[in-house]
Amino acid sequence: MSATTAPAATPPGGAAAGRIDTGEQIGMWATLRRGVEHSPELKQGIGLTLLLALLSTGGQVVVPIAIQQTLDNGLGAAGGPDVRFTVLMGLAAAGAVLLTALASYGMTVRLFRTGEAGLATLRTKAFRHVHDLPLLTQSTESRGALVSRVTSDVDQVSQFLVFGGILFVVSVGQVLLATVVMVVYSWPLAIVVWVAFAPLFISLRFFQRKLSDAYGVVRRQVGAMLSAISEPVVGAAVVRTYAVERRTQVRIDEAISRHQRASTRAQGFTAVSFSLGGLSGGLANAGVIVVGIWLGLAGDITAGEVLAFAFLVTLFVGPVQMGTQILTDAQLAIAGWRRVIGILDTPADLVDPGPDGRTLPRGPIDVAFEHVDFAYPGGPLVLRDVDERVTAGTRLAVVGETGSGKSTFAKLLTRLMDPASGRVLLDGVDLREIDQGSLRRSVVLVPQEGFLFDDTVAANVRYGRLDATEDDMLAAAADLGLDDWLATLPAGLATPVGQRGESLSAGERQLVSLLRARVADPDLLVLDEATSAVDPELETRIGRALERLLVGRTSVTIAHRLSTAENADEVLVVDDGRVVQRGPHAALLAEGGHYGALHASWVAQQSLA
Numbered sequence: 001m002s003a004t005t006a007p008a009a010t011p012p013g014g015a016a017a018g019r020i021d022t023g024e025q026i027g028m029w030a031t032l033r034r035g036v037e038h039s040p041e042l043k044q045g046i047g048l049t050l051l052l053a054l055l056s057t058g059g060q061v062v063v064p065i066a067i068q069q070t071l072d073n074g075l076g077a078a079g080g081p082d083v084r085f086t087v088l089m090g091l092a093a094a095g096a097v098l099l100t101a102l103a104s105y106g107m108t109v110r111l112f113r114t115g116e117a118g119l120a121t122l123r124t125k126a127f128r129h130v131h132d133l134p135l136l137t138q139s140t141e142s143r144g145a146l147v148s149r150v151t152s153d154v155d156q157v158s159q160f161l162v163f164g165g166i167l168f169v170v171s172v173g174q175v176l177l178a179t180v181v182m183v184v185y186s187w188p189l190a191i192v193v194w195v196a197f198a199p200l201f202i203s204l205r206f207f208q209r210k211l212s213d214a215y216g217v218v219r220r221q222v223g224a225m226l227s228a229i230s231e232p233v234v235g236a237a238v239v240r241t242y243a244v245e246r247r248t249q250v251r252i253d254e255a256i257s258r259h260q261r262a263s264t265r266a267q268g269f270t271a272v273s274f275s276l277g278g279l280s281g282g283l284a285n286a287g288v289i290v291v292g293i294w295l296g297l298a299g300d301i302t303a304g305e306v307l308a309f310a311f312l313v314t315l316f317v318g319p320v321q322m323g324t325q326i327l328t329d330a331q332l333a334i335a336g337w338r339r340v341i342g343i344l345d346t347p348a349d350l351v352d353p354g355p356d357g358r359t360l361p362r363g364p365i366d367v368a369f370e371h372v373d374f375a376y377p378g379g380p381l382v383l384r385d386v387d388e389r390v391t392a393g394t395r396l397a398v399v400g401e402t403g404s405g406k407s408t409f410a411k412l413l414t415r416l417m418d419p420a421s422g423r424v425l426l427d428g429v430d431l432r433e434i435d436q437g438s439l440r441r442s443v444v445l446v447p448q449e450g451f452l453f454d455d456t457v458a459a460n461v462r463y464g465r466l467d468a469t470e471d472d473m474l475a476a477a478a479d480l481g482l483d484d485w486l487a488t489l490p491a492g493l494a495t496p497v498g499q500r501g502e503s504l505s506a507g508e509r510q511l512v513s514l515l516r517a518r519v520a521d522p523d524l525l526v527l528d529e530a531t532s533a534v535d536p537e538l539e540t541r542i543g544r545a546l547e548r549l550l551v552g553r554t555s556v557t558i559a560h561r562l563s564t565a566e567n568a569d570e571v572l573v574v575d576d577g578r579v580v581q582r583g584p585h586a587a588l589l590a591e592g593g594h595y596g597a598l599h600a601s602w603v604a605q606q607s608l609a
C-alpha cells in the first residue's frame, strides 16, 4: 500500500497533539476554581480584603439608619427636638462615610495588587507552556490566536478581577446588608422591594448563559482578528510583491466585521439586562412610597423609617443594576480564563523524562531508527517502517523528491516530534528516555532558514550556547574560516541583524546559523541544507564552513545539492516515506534506481545553470 492510500493514522501523542484545548467544556465554577488554582496569589490575604469590603459596605448602611434615628428620635423626639442626639447621629454618619472611604481604598489597593500578581503568574505560566506545546499544535493553531490567549484573554480576566471583582464584592455585601436592615425596619416593605426585583433575579441565570455563549464567541473572534492582522504584517513583503493588498484587506475587514457583529450581539444582551435593572429599581421605589405611606397611615411605620427605606432602596438598586454589568465582565473574564486554561490543559507532547532521564556521553553519536512510522495529525503515514542505523562519526546525506519525508526524518531525529510507532535511538538510548538538557546539548538541528532574532550577530550566535563568550565566538568563526567575513561586517559581532535577520543577505544568515551551531558544538548535527541561491563566492564560503563544522561529529544532512551527496560517506534515498536505497554515492550511482534518476536531474540542472 502506498503512503497516499494508507488510512489516516492516529497522531503521535493522541488526538490532543493537533489542537490546543479550547477549554470550552469547563463549567463556570470549575473555571473559577481552576483559575484561582493557577494563580494562588489571588487567595492571599483574601480574609482581610473581605473584611475591608464588609466595612466599606457596612458604612453605607449607617447613613440611612442615622437619618431614621435623627428623624424619629432626634428632630421628632417626643419632648421636642433633641439637638445633642441629632449632632451625635450627624457625627456617626460622617464617621461612617469616612470609614467607608478608607476601607474601600484599602480593599481596592489589595484587590489591585493580588489581581495583578495572580495574572502575571498566569501569563508567565501560559507563555512558558506555549513553548512546551507540541510543534504540530503550534503550526496548526494560528499564532495570532495563540498570542491573543496569552495577552488579551489574560487582560480580560485582569479587568474583571480588578474592577468587576471589587464591584462584585461590594455589591453582594451591600444587597445583603440593605436587605437585613430593610427586614428589621419593615418586612412587608422589604418584600415589596424583593418582589420588584424578582423577575430580574430569575432571569439573571438566563442572561448569564446567553452572555457566556455570546462573549465566548467574542473572545474567539478577537483571536481570529489578531491572527488575520498579524499574518500580513509578518508577510508584508509577500503581500506587497504580489500586490494582494486588496485581498488581504478584505480578509482583515471580514475578521473585524465578524468581531463587531459578535460584540454587538453580546452587548445587546447586556443592554436588555441593564434596562431590566432600571425598571426593577423604578418599580421598587414606587412600591416603597405607595405601600410605605399606606403602612404609615395605619401607624405601622414611622416617617423616618419610610425615608430610610427610600435610601436603602437606592443602596439596593445600584448594586443590582451594576450586577448585570458585572455579569457581563464576569462572562468575558470566564471566557478568557477558559481559553488560557485551555492552553495549560493542552498536554506537552514531548514529555521530559526529568531526573530519570539518561545523559548522553560526549563524542560522536550512534543513531538508529527502529521500524519508525510517522503521520501528521489526521494525515496519512509520511514515514513508513524506517529501520536504519548510522554509525558514530558517519556523514550521512538524505536525498529524495520534495515531500518524500526528509524533513520529517530530521524532526524525529532531533525529537521535535515523537514517532507514531517504532523507536529512534541515540547511542542505544530511546530519545524519549534522554534528558532534554542533555539531548539539546548533544544534538543540534540547523534548519533551512535559521530564525534570527532582532538583535546583534553575537546575540544570535549565543542562542547556540548561552554562556558563550566573545572569544568563544571569535574562535568558532576562525575554526569555520569565517573570521575574515566577520571582519567585513560594519561592527563585527556587534552588527545588528534586523528583524528576522533582514539586514543580512540570505547567505550571510546561513553563516550566522552555522556559527551558532559551531558554538553549540553538538555531537550529532542535523542539517537541512538551504536551497536559496547565493552568489558563488558566498556559496564556496558556506561549503567550506560546513565541511569544517562536520569534522568529528555524526552528521545527517538533508541534501539538495549533488556536491553534498558526493561528499557524504553514505547516502540514504527516501521515496514516499520509505527508504529505498542506501550506500556511498558511487555505489548508488552504479545501481541506478531512484538515486540514478535524482542524480540525472541534478546534473541536468547544473548544466542548465
Ligand SMILES: Nc1ncnc2c1ncn2[C@@H]1O[C@H](COP(=O)(O)OP(=O)(O)OP(=O)(O)O)[C@@H](O)[C@H]1O
Pocket (backbone or CB within 6 Å): 136, 139, 376, 377, 379, 382, 400, 401, 402, 403, 404, 405, 406, 407, 408, 409
Ligand atoms: N506540519 C505538517 N502537517 C501536515 N503534513 C505535513 C506537515 N509537514 C509535512 N507534511 C507532509 O508530510 C510529507 C513529508 O514532508 P517533508 O517536509 O518531510 O518532506 P521533504 O522530503 O522534507 O520535502 P522538501 O524537500 O520539499 O522539504 C509531505 O507530504 C508533507 O505535505
